[in-house]
Amino acid sequence: MYIDSHAHLNYPDVVKNIGEVLQRAEDAGVEAIIVPATTYRTSLDIVELVQKHKMLYGAVGIHPTELKDFEVSHLEGIESLAAIDKICAIGEIGLDYYWEPYDSELQIRILREQFRIAKRCGLPVIIHNRNSTNDLMELVRSEYDGGLLKGQFHSFSAGQEEANECIKMGFYISFTGNITYKPNDSTRIAYGIVEQTPAEHLLLETDTPYLPPMPYRGKQNEPSYVNHTAAKIAELKGITPEELGRITSENARSLYGI
Ligand SMILES: [Zn+2]
Numbered sequence: 001m002y003i004d005s006h007a008h009l010n011y012p013d014v015v016k017n018i019g020e021v022l023q024r025a026e027d028a029g030v031e032a033i034i035v036p037a038t039t040y041r042t043s044l045d046i047v048e049l050v051q052k053h054k055m056l057y058g059a060v061g062i063h064p065t066e067l068k069d070f071e072v073s074h075l076e077g078i079e080s081l082a083a084i085d086k087i088c089a090i091g092e093i094g095l096d097y098y099w100e101p102y103d104s105e106l107q108i109r110i111l112r113e114q115f116r117i118a119k120r121c122g123l124p125v126i127i128h129n130r131n132s133t134n135d136l137m138e139l140v141r142s143e144y145d146g147g148l149l150k151g152q153f154h155s156f157s158a159g160q161e162e163a164n165e166c167i168k169m170g171f172y173i174s175f176t177g178n179i180t181y182k183p184n185d186s187t188r189i190a191y192g193i194v195e196q197t198p199a200e201h202l203l204l205e206t207d208t209p210y211l212p213p214m215p216y217r218g219k220q221n222e223p224s225y226v227n228h229t230a231a232k233i234a235e236l237k238g239i240t241p242e243e244l245g246r247i248t249s250e251n252a253r254s255l256y257g258i
Contacts (some may be wrong), residue, residue, distance in 0.1 A: 001245035002230060003252040004223040006092075006126065006154050006205035007173060009035045009056070010045050010049075011124045012218060014209055021222050022053060028224035031055065031249065032258055036092035036126050038063035040074035043046060043081050050086045058257050059091035060115055060124050064107045065099050076177050082121040087221055087246040088256040090118040091126025092154065095139075098130040107132075108139060115143040118151070124222045124255050125151035127177055133158040137165065144169060152255065155211070156193065157186075163193045167201045174203040177213030194236045203255075204230055 004025070009015060025033065036052060036059040037043035043060035050214040054125040060075060060081045073116065079088060085251040093114045095107050118125045129136050137158070143149050153166055166173055179190050194202070204226050208214075212221035213228035252258065 001031065001192055001242060001249065002226050003249045004030055004033045004208070005152060005203040005207050005252050005256075006118070006176075006210035007033050007035060008038075008210075009033065009187070009208065009223075010037075010042055011209055012051055015049070018049075021224075022055060022134055025223040026055070027165065028227050030223050030226060032057060032252070033167045033223050034059060034088065034126075034252075034256065034258075036089070037061055038092060038200070039066045039069070040077050043069070044080060047081055047084055047087065057086050059089035060087055061090045061126070062110060063092050063128060064096040064102075064111065065095055067103070067106055068112065068165060069109065070106075075110075075117065078114070079117045079121065082117065082123055087123075088258050089124050089126050089151065090114050090121070090125065091129050091151075093125060094128030095132035095136045095180050096128060096130040099133075100176040104132075104135065106133060107184045109209060111139060112143060112196065115139070115149055119143075119145060119148045125149065127151060127153050128155070129157055130245040133162060136207055137162055139168070148165070155203055155207055156190070159189060160196065163197060172201050172203045172251055173197060174205040175229070175233065176205060176211040177225065177229050178205040178211050180213040180228055181217065191236055199237055199239065199244060202233065202244075202248055203252055204248045206243070
């Protein structure tokens with residue numbers, strides 16, 4: 001009934017127990033999981049991982065905080081991996097001005113290239129944004145191409161105005177387990193965005209192994225915990241978790257073609 005649209009199951013601490021993690025996910029009602037890459041190297045790992053497990057789909061791409069070993073040939077590599085069966089998106093890509101030092105020009109250049117790869121391949125993108133909303137929105141607008149660029153803003157961290165614009169452009173947004181934490185300024189903004197966003201533009205995600213929902217805060221996150229995030233979002237929408245699960249799974253299937 002749920003699709004976890006964002007789980008880094010390839011990370012060493014998670015992949016070592018992958019059999020149990022997937023069994024618990026299935027028991028919790030998770031029907032499919034998307035595993036995003038962060039480098040060319042992990043893109044190759046993910047291609048292999050998703051061939052082994054029926055419920056897994058993969059994304060290939062280069063994350064903005066992982067540009068240390070970047071080589072131009074990696075972009076060609078990503079584009080050829082994108083054609084492989086069960087690779088359903090280009091991601092996780094985006095901008096990150098939180099971790100210093102960062103090179104915003106380089107991040108923007110590589111993001112633009114990956115947006116173009118996604119459009120050439122007809123695949124959606126999975127977008128990461130940390131402290132970079134203005135530059136990101138500017139780039140999304142300039143590469144939008146009348147809707148050729150489509151995808152998901154994962155772990156949404158911009159404001160209501162940007163959320164409205166994303167939705168108007170046909171993008172999907174998702175929140176991680178931190179929406180279940182004790183109300184503070186940023187959760188309150190998130191509540192408002194969830195309330196204003198039609199369920200037809202929401203996706204569910206865990207961002208495993210990060211940001212577990214209550215009551216697992218402080219532990220390693222995993223896809224089976226997505227039902228706690230779903231329960232909170234369903235409450236904010238005034239619908240049942242089952243209904244939210246049904247709609248968001250349909251959204252994920254239609255966006256990612258899975
Ligand atoms: Zn992620």
